[in-house]
Amino acid sequence: ELAALLEQMFNVDTLTGKTVVITAGPTREAIDPVRYLSNHSSGKMGYALAEAAAEAGARTILISGPCQLAPPERVEHIKVISADDMLAACLGYAAGSDLFIGAAAVADFRPANIAEQKLKKSDADTMTLTLVKNPDIIASVAALDAAPFTVAFAAESERVLEYARDKLVRKKVDCVIANDISAAGIGFNSDDNAVTLIDRRGETRFDQRSKPQLARELIALLAERL
Amino acid sequence: ELAALLEQMFNVDTLTGKTVVITAGPTREAIDPVRYLSNHSSGKMGYALAEAAAEAGARTILISGPCQLAPPERVEHIKVISADDMLAACLGYAAGSDLFIGAAAVADFRPANIAEQKLKKSDADTMTLTLVKNPDIIASVAALDAAPFTVAFAAESERVLEYARDKLVRKKVDCVIANDISAAGIGFNSDDNAVTLIDRRGETRFDQRSKPQLARELIALLAERL
Numbered sequence: 001e002l003a004a005l006l007e008q009m010f011n012v013d014t015l016t017g018k019t020v021v022i023t024a025g026p027t028r029e030a031i032d033p034v035r036y037l038s039n040h041s042s043g044k045m046g047y048a049l050a051e052a053a054a055e056a057g058a059r060t061i062l063i064s065g066p067c068q069l070a071p072p073e074r075v076e077h078i079k080v081i082s083a084d085d086m087l088a089a090c091l092g093y094a095a096g097s098d099l100f101i102g103a104a105a106v107a108d109f110r111p112a113n114i115a116e117q118k119l120k121k122s123d124a125d126t127m128t129l130t131l132v133k134n135p136d137i138i139a140s141v142a143a144l145d146a147a148p149f150t151v152a153f154a155a156e157s158e159r160v161l162e163y164a165r166d167k168l169v170r171k172k173v174d175c176v177i178a179n180d181i182s183a184a185g186i187g188f189n190s191d192d193n194a195v196t197l198i199d200r201r202g203e204t205r206f207d208q209r210s211k212p213q214l215a216r217e218l219i220a221l222l223a224e225r226l
Numbered sequence: 227e228l229a230a231l232l233e234q235m236f237n238v239d240t241l242t243g244k245t246v247v248i249t250a251g252p253t254r255e256a257i258d259p260v261r262y263l264s265n266h267s268s269g270k271m272g273y274a275l276a277e278a279a280a281e282a283g284a285r286t287i288l289i290s291g292p293c294q295l296a297p298p299e300r301v302e303h304i305k306v307i308s309a310d311d312m313l314a315a316c317l318g319y320a321a322g323s324d325l326f327i328g329a330a331a332v333a334d335f336r337p338a339n340i341a342e343q344k345l346k347k348s349d350a351d352t353m354t355l356t357l358v359k360n361p362d363i364i365a366s367v368a369a370l371d372a373a374p375f376t377v378a379f380a381a382e383s384e385r386v387l388e389y390a391r392d393k394l395v396r397k398k399v400d401c402v403i404a405n406d407i408s409a410a411g412i413g414f415n416s417d418d419n420a421v422t423l424i425d426r427r428g429e430t431r432f433d434q435r436s437k438p439q440l441a442r443e444l445i446a447l448l449a450e451r452l
């Protein structure tokens with residue numbers, strides 16, 4: 001408690017005058033008027049980061065897919081559904097901002113066609129759903145002319161650091177935060193997380209702690225890089 | 227308010243000594259450890275029916291997919307995720323029960339294979355997801371030797387009554403409750419609903435009203451059929 005309070009006091013004003021854009025939660029990709037594809041992201045990590053950024057004095061914009069969390073105070077809360085919606089919101093807010101953190105679990109693929117009517121169960125025992133790749137939101141933000149310092153999350157269930165290092169290069173982002181979603185007690189829908197922050201300087205490990213605590217430490221570290 | 231109170235008083239004891247099993251909410255069908263297929267069912271109609279059945283004196287078992295609602299008092303709340311889970315729970319509780327109402331929006335299809343690791347975004351711009359038909363929970367319950375009086379919901383966005391009448395015959399159920407999910411203000415995720423109850427005696431129309439109110443009227447009508 002005291003440590004957390006001290007942490008919070010040190011964080012005050014480290015982001016004053018800065019604009020931070022954070023994505024959180026899953027996206028939902030419509031199949032038809034009732035069905036969709038989604039994922040188990042709870043939004044907790046992104047919401048905790050938004051709270052920590054606002055505590056540190058930033059104008060904070062939280063662009064969130066459908067989740068059950070209440071937005072933190074002093075945070076601008078933009079609600080979106082699909083990856084396409086999220087991309088549009090991100091490009092609008094990220095240009096000219098100082099820090100962008102992509103903590104949302106954006107669906108990689110969406111159905112190629114959205115049926116206008118509810119699909120009927122056919123007599124066939126199988127059906128195939130054709131999916132097309134969604135836009136890469138973080139790479140799009142990192143490629144902006146006035147790109148902010150851009151941070152990607154890499155939620156992986158195997159070869160976590162290897163995939164994360166690859167993501168740093170491939171998406172041309174400034175930093176990747178890798179977490180192992182196969183480990184019990186951390187990651188998707190958990191209250192705790194453990195991550196490795198990877199940038200061109202090296203790797204910083206954060207062992208398991210609460211998402212709010214981790215968020216404050218990550219924001220403090222990222223504030224030094226701006 | 228007075229009408230609702232009278233309705234509630236009339237309902238008291240109409241189901242005393244009876245066991246009612248109700249399904250509610252969506253099901254979630256895993257694609258891999260993080261991704262799933264689901265639908266927009268809020269569970270409100272099924273939860274309202276469970277509350278009304280308990281008010282009417284029934285031992286009430288609510289078998290619910292993932293949703294955000296608190297279970298009503300005096301209701302046994304069985305939480306499930308997938309259609310397969312829901313089928314197992316339904317067969318266990320429905321045998322020997324008096325009334326079964328399938329209000330859940332069960333996924334018609336699930337991925338043919340559940341990947342053990344998070345699927346990697348490939349370089350391909352499209353992918354196909356092969357789906358297989360889920361078990362038909364309501365038809366399975368209706369086919370039990372000691373089948374309860376079985377009620378199916380038919381949530382449709384077009385040709386609502388036609389599809390519902392077909393469902394009555396095809397699933398060999400005792401009654402179908404049809405609702406038009408394309409109409410504004412009713413159906414999926416709304417607080418109100420408007421339905422047509424269809425059985426071999428004919429059709430009874432319930433115009434738009436709150437789901438709790440509609441649930442009490444439906445339970446009162448169904449109690450007469452047992």
